[in-house]
Amino acid sequence: MTDTANTTHVTTSNVGALIRTGVAATVAASIATMAVAAAGNLAGISLELGGAPIPVTGFGVLTAVFSLIGVIIAASLARFARRPRLTFVRTTVVLTVLSLVPDVIADAGAATKTLLMLTHLVAAAIMIPAVARRLAA
Incomplete structure (x- = not known):
């Protein structure tokens, strides 16, 4: 009996x-986090962290940076992981x-902390399933 390795090669x-x-x-996650931040700000939730204002576009930029890092992680796992x-x-x-x-320990009010955490969860809810669907089970 011969054993053969079952390897997956990513094309x-x-x-x-x-x-x-x-x-x-x-792009979708960045737009969504900016929308959540803008809606929270319109509802009266402060976008100040440690006394410094966070621009709404800052939410989109940071979401884009970390989301693209996630895409790089996914591409690496597609190549090297057994179950990507x-x-x-x-x-x-x-x-x-x-x-x-960092949101939990931030120098901000409870509503601001909650809004910050919500933006992280919104971005994850968009990114993780979309990218995971493109990976081999």
Whole structure:
């Protein structure tokens, strides 16, 4: 009996589709976090952190930066992980939870902290499923 290794090779088209999906989800997540921040601000929630105002566009920029890092993680896992989808979901859920820690300890009011955490969760809710769908199970 001969054992053969069952390896998965990621093709360029798969990585391309993953990146295209990731970039589209990044744009959607950035717009969504800016909308949540703007809505919260319109509702009277302060966007000040430690006495310094956070511009609404800052939410979109930071969402884009960290979302694109997530796409890079996904592309790496697609190439090297045995179970890329499961590994990606587990990794990004842990990173999302860790991203809430600075919000909890931030020098801001409770409503502002809650709004900040909500933007993280909104971005994750858009990014994680969209990118995970493009990864092999």
